[in-house]
Amino acid sequence: MNFTRLLAPVCAALVCVYSAAAQSTQATQTTLAPLPVPARTLPVPNDVSPEMQKIIAAPRKPGWNDQWSTGEQWRAVADKQAAQVVQTLPAMRQRLHVTVKPDTINGVRVFVVTPDVIPPQHQKQLLLHVHGGCYELFPGESGTSEAILMAGLGHYKVISVDYRMPPEAYFPGALDDAMTVYQAALKTAGAKHVAVFGTSAGGALTLEMMLRAKQLGLPMPAAIAPGTPMSDLTKTGDSFYTNELVDNILVSRNGSCHAAAMVYAHGHDLKDPLLSPVYGDMHGLPPAILTTGTRHLLLSNTVRVHRKLRQAGIDAQLEVFEGTSHAQYQFDDRVPETHEAFAEITAFFDKYLAR
Amino acid sequence: MNFTRLLAPVCAALVCVYSAAAQSTQATQTTLAPLPVPARTLPVPNDVSPEMQKIIAAPRKPGWNDQWSTGEQWRAVADKQAAQVVQTLPAMRQRLHVTVKPDTINGVRVFVVTPDVIPPQHQKQLLLHVHGGCYELFPGESGTSEAILMAGLGHYKVISVDYRMPPEAYFPGALDDAMTVYQAALKTAGAKHVAVFGTSAGGALTLEMMLRAKQLGLPMPAAIAPGTPMSDLTKTGDSFYTNELVDNILVSRNGSCHAAAMVYAHGHDLKDPLLSPVYGDMHGLPPAILTTGTRHLLLSNTVRVHRKLRQAGIDAQLEVFEGTSHAQYQFDDRVPETHEAFAEITAFFDKYLAR
Numbered sequence: 001m002n003f004t005r006l007l008a009p010v011c012a013a014l015v016c017v018y019s020a021a022a023q024s025t026q027a028t029q030t031t032l033a034p035l036p037v038p039a040r041t042l043p044v045p046n047d048v049s050p051e052m053q054k055i056i057a058a059p060r061k062p063g064w065n066d067q068w069s070t071g072e073q074w075r076a077v078a079d080k081q082a083a084q085v086v087q088t089l090p091a092m093r094q095r096l097h098v099t100v101k102p103d104t105i106n107g108v109r110v111f112v113v114t115p116d117v118i119p120p121q122h123q124k125q126l127l128l129h130v131h132g133g134c135y136e137l138f139p140g141e142s143g144t145s146e147a148i149l150m151a152g153l154g155h156y157k158v159i160s161v162d163y164r165m166p167p168e169a170y171f172p173g174a175l176d177d178a179m180t181v182y183q184a185a186l187k188t189a190g191a192k193h194v195a196v197f198g199t200s201a202g203g204a205l206t207l208e209m210m211l212r213a214k215q216l217g218l219p220m221p222a223a224i225a226p227g228t229p230m231s232d233l234t235k236t237g238d239s240f241y242t243n244e245l246v247d248n249i250l251v252s253r254n255g256s257c258h259a260a261a262m263v264y265a266h267g268h269d270l271k272d273p274l275l276s277p278v279y280g281d282m283h284g285l286p287p288a289i290l291t292t293g294t295r296h297l298l299l300s301n302t303v304r305v306h307r308k309l310r311q312a313g314i315d316a317q318l319e320v321f322e323g324t325s326h327a328q329y330q331f332d333d334r335v336p337e338t339h340e341a342f343a344e345i346t347a348f349f350d351k352y353l354a355r
Numbered sequence: 356m357n358f359t360r361l362l363a364p365v366c367a368a369l370v371c372v373y374s375a376a377a378q379s380t381q382a383t384q385t386t387l388a389p390l391p392v393p394a395r396t397l398p399v400p401n402d403v404s405p406e407m408q409k410i411i412a413a414p415r416k417p418g419w420n421d422q423w424s425t426g427e428q429w430r431a432v433a434d435k436q437a438a439q440v441v442q443t444l445p446a447m448r449q450r451l452h453v454t455v456k457p458d459t460i461n462g463v464r465v466f467v468v469t470p471d472v473i474p475p476q477h478q479k480q481l482l483l484h485v486h487g488g489c490y491e492l493f494p495g496e497s498g499t500s501e502a503i504l505m506a507g508l509g510h511y512k513v514i515s516v517d518y519r520m521p522p523e524a525y526f527p528g529a530l531d532d533a534m535t536v537y538q539a540a541l542k543t544a545g546a547k548h549v550a551v552f553g554t555s556a557g558g559a560l561t562l563e564m565m566l567r568a569k570q571l572g573l574p575m576p577a578a579i580a581p582g583t584p585m586s587d588l589t590k591t592g593d594s595f596y597t598n599e600l601v602d603n604i605l606v607s608r609n610g611s612c613h614a615a616a617m618v619y620a621h622g623h624d625l626k627d628p629l630l631s632p633v634y635g636d637m638h639g640l641p642p643a644i645l646t647t648g649t650r651h652l653l654l655s656n657t658v659r660v661h662r663k664l665r666q667a668g669i670d671a672q673l674e675v676f677e678g679t680s681h682a683q684y685q686f687d688d689r690v691p692e693t694h695e696a697f698a699e700i701t702a703f704f705d706k707y708l709a710r
Contacts, residue, residue, distance in 0.1 A: 037600050322593055
């Protein structure tokens with residue numbers, strides 16, 4: 001009895017069920033009572049590493065509720081933040097024995113991230129990184145930190161896409177740039193040696209790239225790692241409610257990150273799977289490993305993508321870290337959980353990428 | 356680069372880190388600030404099936420805070436509840452084409468749960484079911500509902516263990532009875548044809564059985580499915596705090612279910628891995644599929660077990676259902692998510708059990 005056969009009738013039923021649910025949302029919400037939950041105080045969990053405890057104990061991120069409304073405003077914010085981030089990168093590159101060099105690929109800006117030592121089994125492999133930041137933040141070198149982690153901890157060559165962001169370009173500019181680099185990678189490395197990864201908006205872009213590649217008839221990469229993907233820009237996903245003000249990074253769906261994504265979306269339909277990939281058809285997508293945390297505002301939108309991938313018969317592996325908020329599994333290379341998260345991604349890529 | 360090699364130094368570091376964390380818990384909790392979260396109202400999620408929406412919208416379970424303190428009191432409660440549950444079972448058995456017969460195996464009461472049709476590839480296989488209920492609830496036939504789901508949806512022969520509960524026996528009576536049946540199954544079916552599953556206290560018992568089997572030098576089964584295991588009886592696990600009063604079934608770690616487990620524990624050390632299996636050494640455990648939900652009070656204690664299994668190099672698959680509270684993936688055979696959850700378990704068992 002194979003999985004596809006077993007699940008097929010269920011999925012067929014689910015499609016009907018979900019359609020019905022979508023149509024009757026208004027009616028349902030007026031008839032089913034919401035749940036009032038009183039105020040509470042959450043202690044810092046003591047079942048994570050001391051390093052992660054400090055990250056979890058940090059106050060809500062300053063600026064979480066800044067609501068800028070133009071690409072120009074966001075670029076000013078992004079540039080200021082980027083200047084701070086890049087100051088931390090030389091020490092990180094040194095700790096992880098990684099070199100970063102700017103380049104362009106068919107007109108798209110990239111950073112080539114190379115570890116000092118690439119083991120024989122990784123020498124033909126190429127990872128593409130699409131950074132996060134709500135489609136507005138982490139321009140230039142400041143977007144390379146996750147690529148440095150992956151290159152340094154996993155020992156791969158990584159190309160990090162410095163995709164255009166507002167006001168330079170709006171939807172689908174970021175996706176177009178990522179696709180340009182993807183198509184180049186297909187030629188230079190070959191699909192079976194390529195994986196794509198990214199977190200938050202980068203996790204969404206990873207999924208959007210796959211849906212776009214299907215539209216274009218391009219081959220799929222060997223594997224993907226959408227980290228805690230910002231997979232639904234409509235206010236759908238239960239953890240937008242349950243983890244509001246619990247997640248100390250994104251804090252609220254009504255906060256800064258959503259405002260940024262709205263500027264990128266630029267009036268486009270938010271239910272378009274190229275903006276909200278949870279609504280895409282997942283059939284034919286490559287094997288995927290998804291990472292998130294229990295306090296995460298995007299917990300629901302990660303597990304929903306996981307379930308949709310599983311319903312489509314994809315080998316999709318879900319990793320949920322205890323007590324962590326938005327993307328904290330990739331905040332600091334000196335935290336044990338960061339090593340653990342990237343070891344999982346590396347093991348998954350090793351399982352699926354050709355050597 | 357294989358996973359074990361990559362993760363090994365991390366795990367070595369984690370062991371030290373966790374030991375240090377445990378030792379410094381008091382100090383840490385006084386220095387790291389807790390997070391105040393205001394009151395909120397949670398709408399019923401509209402991204403689950405209409406059937407599941409009704410389950411999620413139900414008010415907090417009556418009696419969630421009943422704090423009985425003796426085995427006799429619990430047995431009275433359990434018998435009353437069981438009388439109601441068994442009234443629902445004939446229709447369910449009929450819908451799922453399953454027959455249930457009481458029996459005993461080496462003196463332990465069991466129910467043999469048999470689907471009308473067992474496909475050829477499942478005919479040598481035998482699943483053992485350990486029911487949930489905080490080690491106090493669901494005596495006799497009332498404990499068979501999850502076994503009926505598994506037999507009917509997965510098409511396996513299932514033996515459901517009607518283990519002794521207080522006041523008939525206290526810790527480790529439930530575990531001893533389950534082990535008696537497990538040892539019999541090893542003889543009749545052979546380890547490679549056996550899987551063990553259960554939810555909540557049944558998920559914990561599933562893990563406890565594996566740890567006990569290691570102590571006894573018994574072979575492991577081919578696979579296990581600990582559903583949302585009650586894996587930590589100490590108040591450790593972040594979702595005890597984040598999902599308190601959000602989970603509409605268990606509701607609170609300080610509620611009824613913990614009081615019941617305390618009566619079973621009967622003064623025994625709660626950190627004993629045979630009561631809190633998250634503290635056990637997971638090396639050598641069989642492949643495991645774990646199922647839970649985003650609103651679940653035991654979300655953290657499911658993902659913690661998942662991570663510990665992964666750290667020990669075990670193929671452990673995590674499934675998290677959107678918006679659901681305690682064990683709601685197995686509440687009703689007419690809910691699409693129930694079919695989906697049991698299809699995942701079936702696919703996992705099909706991957707690992709010999710034919």
